[in-house]
Amino acid sequence: MLHRELERFFDDWDVFLPIPMRSLISRDRDYGRIDYPAVNIWLNDDDAVLTANLPGLSPEDIDVTVSGKSLTISGARKTDLTEKEDTFLRRERWSGQFRRVFDLPFNIEAEQVKAEFKDGVLKVSLPRAEADKPKKIKIAA
Amino acid sequence: MSNNEKISKVNDGTRENKTSLYNRPEKVYTPAVDVIEKKDGFVLFADMPGVDSGSVNLTIEKDILTINGRAGADMPENYKPTLLQYHPGDYKRSFKVSDDVDRDKISASVANGVLKVVLPKAESQKARKIAISANA
Numbered sequence: 119m120l121h122r123e124l125e126r127f128f129d130d131w132d133v134f135l136p137i138p139m140r141s142l143i144s145r146d147r148d149y150g151r152i153d154y155p156a157v158n159i160w161l162n163d164d165d166a167v168l169t170a171n172l173p174g175l176s177p178e179d180i181d182v183t184v185s186g187k188s189l190t191i192s193g194a195r196k197t198d199l200t201e202k203e204d205t206f207l208r209r210e211r212w213s214g215q216f217r218r219v220f221d222l223p224f225n226i227e228a229e230q231v232k233a234e235f236k237d238g239v240l241k242v243s244l245p246r247a248e249a250d251k252p253k254k255i256k257i258a259a
Numbered sequence: 260m261s262n263n264e265k266i267s268k269v270n271d272g273t274r275e276n277k278t279s280l281y282n283r284p285e286k287v288y289t290p291a292v293d294v295i296e297k298k299d300g301f302v303l304f305a306d307m308p309g310v311d312s313g314s315v316n317l318t319i320e321k322d323i324l325t326i327n328g329r330a331g332a333d334m335p336e337n338y339k340p341t342l343l344q345y346h347p348g349d350y351k352r353s354f355k356v357s358d359d360v361d362r363d364k365i366s367a368s369v370a371n372g373v374l375k376v377v378l379p380k381a382e383s384q385k386a387r388k389i390a391i392s393a394n395a
Contacts, residue, residue: 156345160338167335171308171345173372203298210291211306220342238308238372 154216155191155240165245166222173238174211180235182242184228189244192217225250286348290326290374294354300379301360307350308372315374317367324365325353326374 160167170191172180180193194215200206225247232243290305307315309330316327328350356362361381368375 153344157342158340158345159342160335161341162338166341167338171372173306173308174304176371198293198295198304200295201297205296206293207296207301208292208294211293211304212291235371237311237369238306 168242170240172240177235182233184226184231187222189220288350289352290350303376305374312369322356323353324356327351
């Protein structure tokens with residue numbers, strides 16, 4: 119547990135760096151390890167889609183926040199309720215708190231962000247802010 | 260199984276395309292499980308994100324219980340994968356079931372990507388409390 123806390127501390131260390139020095143997408147990508155939850159991110163010119171494996175959680179357990187270019191998913195997974203006389207013969211499933219921050223290459227249109235949760239998979243659609251899209255400049259003759 | 264694969268490839272090739280987007284063949288994953296022994300039975304929880312009750316199979320052969328599921332990982336079209344930490348594939352894991360489980364009463368359900376299997380102990384194996392009558 120302490121190990122995870124330490125890792126999480128180092129996860130966010132680069133918030134103190136100037137923006138160009140931060141890693142482009144995921145602040146923890148450089149460490150080459152799989153964090154919880156496992157996440158896939160898909161991009162095109164106009165928006166991004168993030169999916170995250172969060173089995174056993176319900177929508178109320180998950181917080182999704184967006185600010186500028188960054189998206190934060192956080193929450194907690196509780197262990198299943200057990201009675202005093204119950205014994206764990208095997209305990210492999212993860213539980214605890216999680217928080218992951220992702221920086222997209224564009225500003226996010228916060229009002230248009232949609233999040234859905236189905237079968238333990240979170241899916242967040244993140245459209246690019248209108249003001250952020252490239253504009254074609256006409257050249258005056 | 261292999262027939263179905265061929266048919267889908269001949270039809271539209273979607274499956275092949277989707278697999279190549281992830282740049283690796285589909286895999287078989289071992290789901291993380293919790294097994295809890297309760298007074299009257301065992302409960303097994305398996306993390307299988309992306310599966311619903313229609314895509315999970317439970318079989319028991321002799322004393323081997325096998326759980327099997329398929330996660331249809333969402334692959335949006337017209338996007339470029341930028342960060343991929345999980346991939347589509349099957350979940351599979353087998354367990355040896357002890358004799359004190361009543362095989363006919365095993366039940367299973369799926370909620371929020373977690374499979375729950377309840378394995379009740381056979382009636383004869385349950386610890387019985389014997390009432391002591393006081394004759395006084």
